[in-house]
Structures are given as structure tokens and as C-alpha cells.
Amino acid sequence: MTEHKQGTRRSFAVIGAGINGAAIAREITQRYPDALVTVYEKADHVAAHQSGHNSGVVHAGLYYEPGSLKARLCRRGVNLLRDYATVNDLPYDECGKIVVALHADEEERLRKIHERAVANGVPDVELIGPERIREIEPNSVGRLALHSPHTAITDYAAITRSFxxxxxxxxxxIHLNSEVVDIDIQAxxxxxxTVDSSTRRGDRTKHVESFDFVIACxxxxxxxxxxxxxxxAHPTIVPFFGQYSQLEPKHRTILNGLVYPVPDPAYPFLGVHLTKRVDGEMLIGPNAFLSFGRENYSGWKIGVKDSIRVASNLAFWKFAAQNMKAAVHEFGAVLSRKKFLAGAAEYVPSLRGAVSKPIPRGIRAQAMDADGELLDDFVIEQQGRATLIRNAPSPGATSSMAIAEHILDVVTEAQNLAPSTPNSEQKDN
Known part of the structure; x- marks a missing residue:
């Protein structure tokens, strides 16, 4: 057993080197400069999962319940992330976003989103009509839209690597290829x-290390x-994949920013939208459907263990029964990319007949409670000296630096930690 304790120096283990794990590890070094920090990552590189399989949107905080962790940490996180990207010369483009109502029955829902956005302190949001829609996005159409000029795009994998x-x-x-197989909490x-995930299962030697605190991301x-x-026992994770399609190069400049539909309460996710990426590519997506494997990014490598777990989860079947209409709707887009593109062409008519190609899918770690309800807010659980992030879906990446602050506040208060003197040579100062 390796002891990570030297005198009075605190030692922290962080499980996971996605953007949240990396942000938390970084925050520990900022807040407790003398601390010993060790990060464990099962993959052979950082940002291997959700942090490296996403559209790169930096959310402004339009949709979230005012006062919720999501709302508060998203707004704080946007400012921290923007400043960090600027100081460290990382990609960050405030391209803006419009959420478009095509039909009269969507307008009231859009007005309620506007009310939430204002309550959350999203800057400069406004409702706009058809003429203003065409000024902002000449190729888009709609009856009414919510304009969020400061919604941005970035490269979350690059930000994770910088953290x-x-x-x-x-x-x-940072220990890569290090899969955590057990955690033991003492007073x-x-x-x-951990075991070395790069070796054959039968050849894996267990390594046991001791820390003052563990934070799981x-x-x-x-x-x-x-x-x-x-x-x-709950929440449990039910993985949903999101498939994006990349438009052919001639459509790279079809939009100035992002175009989203008004969320439909009949469906649990936002719906197909158009997203510009920081490399200039234009994406359409994602759909949302049950993933047969938590890390099944290709769509072909079925995760038998994961699939059996979902099939044996009573909460999932409760969710499925409540969302059969949504499942049928989404499955149609999974089977037909033409149908997928037709949905986007309703908002940008010049995309009718466009050609696209699928890119590696993302998989959303969606937490579900025992009643089959998808948990909307961030969920953090404290188990003695272990702090567990149980749910951090979108805008988890946007909020990563604020989540890190919040987690360290939770740990500091729960463990009654004395403050350290900040390091005067921080990278972002």
C-alpha cells in the first residue's frame, strides 16, 4: 500500500480525467497548493468520454430552473471558462444562438424560456421576430425566436488537457490506464x-493507495x-447516445451561430439542432436513444453487461412506458439520416437535400431515480471522506470550473478544512 501522506500535507484522489475531474484536480491545487493530488483515469488519454464526444457548446443558462445548481453553476461557469480560455489561448467563439419557434403552439413555451433566462441572469437575451431572425441568421426562418448573443462554442477536450x-x-x-475497482472509506x-486497464484481465495486479479524501467524477x-x-443505490446511470451528422463543406458558412428548436415537453431532450464547431464544421444533431453500452461510441460494439443492467432496471421500464412516443420519434431519426436532416431543414430551408456524414456519437451519462424519472439537476453525494458526483449532464462541461469550486466548498465545509495560502504563481493569473 502506498501512503500519500507527508506530515500535515493533505492528499486527494480524483477519479476521472474528464473535464470535471480535471477541473476539480486543478481547483485543489489552486485552493490547497501544498496538497498531494492524484488523478486516476481508466482510459489511455484524458477527455476520453463525454468531454471528448460533444458539440462544444458553451451554454448560457437559458433553460434551467432558477436557483438550481445547474442555473447557478452554469452562469458562474460560463464566466470562468471564457476567462480561462482567453488567458490560455484556447478556442472560444461567442457565435450566439437562436431558439426558434416555427409554430404558434411553441411561442408560449419560448416566452417561458425567456423568463427563465432573465431570472438566471443570462445577459442580453431577447425575443425577436422574423425580420430580426433573418438579420442574425439569413438562412433561418421562424415565427419567434429567443436570441442569446453570448452562447459560445469551444473545444472541451483542449480545455481538459490544459487543466x-x-x-x-x-x-x-495523472495515472492513465488506471481503473478504480474498489474504494474503502475509513474514519x-x-x-x-486500481488495476492497469491496458493489460489483459487475468494479468491485472491490484494497486492500493491511501488518501485523506476521494472525489469521484x-x-x-x-x-x-x-x-x-x-x-x-440510486440514481443509476442509463446511457443515451446522441448521433451528430457533419454537413458537407459547402454548408460550413450556412449559419453564423447556433439554431435550436423550442424544447418539446413530450420529449426528454432538447431535439435536433444545428451547431457550428470551432474548427468551422457544421453539425446537425443529436438524436437521443438508448445506448447498448456505456462506451459504445461506434454503435457496433454492444456492451452486454451494460445492456443487461438496463434491461433488469425496473426504473428504466417505468421511464420507457412514460416515453414511448418519444422513443418511436427518435428511433425514426436513428434509422434514417434523411429524416434527421429533414428536421433541421425546417429551420434552415436551404438544407433540403443536403448531404452529411455521421461522426462518432456522444453518450450522455443520464441519472435516473427509482421511479424512472430523469434527474435534471446536478447531484452530489457525500460518503464520509468521499465526495461523489452522481449526475452532471449538460451543462456539466460549461459549468466545470464552477462545479470544481462548489465541490471544494462542499469538501472544505464537510471536513472542516483550514484554508491554505493561495499559490502566487498560478497559470491563469
Whole structure:
């Protein structure tokens, strides 16, 4: 067993090197410069899962319940992320976004989104009519739209790598190919057991290390990691894949920013939208359908263990029964990219007949409670000296730096930690 304790220096293990794990590890080094920080990542590189499979949208905070963690941390996170990207010369483009109502019955829902956005403090949001829609997006149509000029796009994988560079620069350690298989919480510390995920299962040697505190940011595996630490049985993770299509190059300049539909309460996700990426490519998507595997990015590698777990989950069947209409709707888009594109062409008519190609899908780590309800807000569980992120879907990446602040506030208060003197040589100062 390796002891990560030297005198009075605090030691932290962070599980997961996605954007939230990397942001939290970085925040520890900023807040407790003398701390020993170790990050464990099962994959052979950082941002291997949700942080590296997304559209790159930096959400402004339009949709979230005022006062919720999502609303508060999204708004704080936007400002932190923008400033960090600017200082560190990382991609960040405030291209703006319009949420478009095509039909009269969508207008009232759009007005309520506007009310939420204003309540959340989203700057400069306004409702606009058809003429203003055409001024902002000449190729788009609609009866009414919500304009969010400060919605942005970025490269979350690049930001994650920069966070990790910061951690290393402040003496932290990143262990790749390190799968956590057990967490043991004691009164005065925690032990973390890992194996080398790059070796054959039968050849894996267990490594046990001891820390003062553990923070788990395991995304798609968050419920399983929480169970290792004695966490609650629910929420459980049900993976939903989102398939994006990339338009052919001639459509790269068809939009100035992002075009979204008004969310339909009959469906649990936002619906197909058009997203510009920081490399200039234009995407359409995503659809949302049950993924047969938590890490099945190709669509062909079925995760038998994951699929059996979903099939045996009573909560999932409760959810399915309540959302059969949505499932049929989404499955049509899964089977036919032409239907997928036709949905986008309702908002940008010149896309009729456009050609696109699928790109690697993303998989959303969606937490579900015992009643089959999808949890909307961020969920954090405390188990002694272990802090577990149980649900951090979109806008989790947008909020990552604010989530990191919040997590460290939770740990500091729960463990009654004395403050450290901030490091005067921080990368972003």
C-alpha cells in the first residue's frame, strides 16, 4: 500500500480525467497548493468520454430552473471558462444562438424560456421576430425566436488537457490506464484500489493507495464507482447516445451561430439542432436513444453487461412506458439520416437535400431515480471522506470550473478544512 501522506500535507484522489475531474484536480491545487493530488483515469488519454464526444457548446443558462445548481453553476461557469480560455489561448467563439419557434403552439413555451433566462441572469437575451431572425441568421426562418448573443462554442477536450497541464505544473500526478475497482472509506482516510486497464484481465495486479479524501467524477461509471464507496443505490446511470451528422463543406458558412428548436415537453431532450464547431464544421444533431453500452461510441460494439443492467432496471421500464412516443420519434431519426436532416431543414430551408456524414456519437451519462424519472439537476453525494458526483449532464462541461469550486466548498465545509495560502504563481493569473 502506498501512503500519500507527508506530515500535515493533505492528499486527494480524483477519479476521472474528464473535464470535471480535471477541473476539480486543478481547483485543489489552486485552493490547497501544498496538497498531494492524484488523478486516476481508466482510459489511455484524458477527455476520453463525454468531454471528448460533444458539440462544444458553451451554454448560457437559458433553460434551467432558477436557483438550481445547474442555473447557478452554469452562469458562474460560463464566466470562468471564457476567462480561462482567453488567458490560455484556447478556442472560444461567442457565435450566439437562436431558439426558434416555427409554430404558434411553441411561442408560449419560448416566452417561458425567456423568463427563465432573465431570472438566471443570462445577459442580453431577447425575443425577436422574423425580420430580426433573418438579420442574425439569413438562412433561418421562424415565427419567434429567443436570441442569446453570448452562447459560445469551444473545444472541451483542449480545455481538459490544459487543466491537466495545470495540475501537473503544480505537482499533481495523472495515472492513465488506471481503473478504480474498489474504494474503502475509513474514519481518517480512504484507500483506492486500481488495476492497469491496458493489460489483459487475468494479468491485472491490484494497486492500493491511501488518501485523506476521494472525489469521484466518473461520468458514465458514476453509479458503479459510488457503489464502491458505499453510495446510495440510486440514481443509476442509463446511457443515451446522441448521433451528430457533419454537413458537407459547402454548408460550413450556412449559419453564423447556433439554431435550436423550442424544447418539446413530450420529449426528454432538447431535439435536433444545428451547431457550428470551432474548427468551422457544421453539425446537425443529436438524436437521443438508448445506448447498448456505456462506451459504445461506434454503435457496433454492444456492451452486454451494460445492456443487461438496463434491461433488469425496473426504473428504466417505468421511464420507457412514460416515453414511448418519444422513443418511436427518435428511433425514426436513428434509422434514417434523411429524416434527421429533414428536421433541421425546417429551420434552415436551404438544407433540403443536403448531404452529411455521421461522426462518432456522444453518450450522455443520464441519472435516473427509482421511479424512472430523469434527474435534471446536478447531484452530489457525500460518503464520509468521499465526495461523489452522481449526475452532471449538460451543462456539466460549461459549468466545470464552477462545479470544481462548489465541490471544494462542499469538501472544505464537510471536513472542516483550514484554508491554505493561495499559490502566487498560478497559470491563469
Amino acid at each position: 491537466v497541464d495545470d495540475v501537473r505544473a503544480h505537482g499533481g500526478t 481518517n482516510g480512504c484507500t483506492v484500489t 466518473a461520468g458514465l461509471q458514476s453509479d458503479r464507482v459510488a457503489k464502491m464507496a458505499g453510495g446510495a
